[in-house]
Amino acid sequence: MEQTFIMIKPDGVQRGLVGEIISRFEKKGFSLKGLKLINVDRPFAEKHYADLSAKPFFNGLVEYIISGPVVAMVWEGKNVVVTGRKIIGATNPAESAPGTIRGDFAIDIGRNVIHGSDAVESARKEIALWFPEGIVTWQSSAH
Numbered sequence: 001m002e003q004t005f006i007m008i009k010p011d012g013v014q015r016g017l018v019g020e021i022i023s024r025f026e027k028k029g030f031s032l033k034g035l036k037l038i039n040v041d042r043p044f045a046e047k048h049y050a051d052l053s054a055k056p057f058f059n060g061l062v063e064y065i066i067s068g069p070v071v072a073m074v075w076e077g078k079n080v081v082v083t084g085r086k087i088i089g090a091t092n093p094a095e096s097a098p099g100t101i102r103g104d105f106a107i108d109i110g111r112n113v114i115h116g117s118d119a120v121e122s123a124r125k126e127i128a129l130w131f132p133e134g135i136v137t138w139q140s141s142a143h
């Protein structure tokens with residue numbers, strides 16, 4: 001089953017949007033497979049955004065991501081990568097439709113609340129980077 005990596009960025013955590021965001025993915029029907037609140041350091045943030053290292057906003061982006069705790073998640077379900085990005089909305093909140101997370105909760109591309117993997121292959125890499133310990137398997141345990 002397809003999986004994606006979703007990160008609630010420091011502004012989303014500080015603004016108390018964690019529950020709202022999780023609720024939107026749950027209500028859509030996706031399954032939560034991994035969840036943790038963590039501080040990441042500069043080398044880790046640079047690794048996550050390595051593809052953007054030549055961009056003029058790269059340093060500011062890294063500063064933003066290490067400015068406070070983030071919520072890292074793995075979500076699973078049919079077409080979760082593409083559908084997850086629809087739930088999130090366009091990268092620039094000026095272009096994200098109302099009803100999407102960024103459309104409803106963000107106004108600045110440099111403070112856009114949430115990240116979602118852009119393809120199945122990047123999801124695989126990002127899940128491996130953020131959850132090296134692996135994720136839970138959904139099975140009942142006998143006590």
Ligand code: CMP
Pocket residue numbers: 052057061091109110111112114115116
């Ligand atoms: P994200 O989905 O995490 O993927 C890359 C991030 O880079 C993006 O969300 C934004 O937070 C950030 N970003 C993209 N374009 C710009 C820009 N022009 N200025 C500042 N940040 C940007």
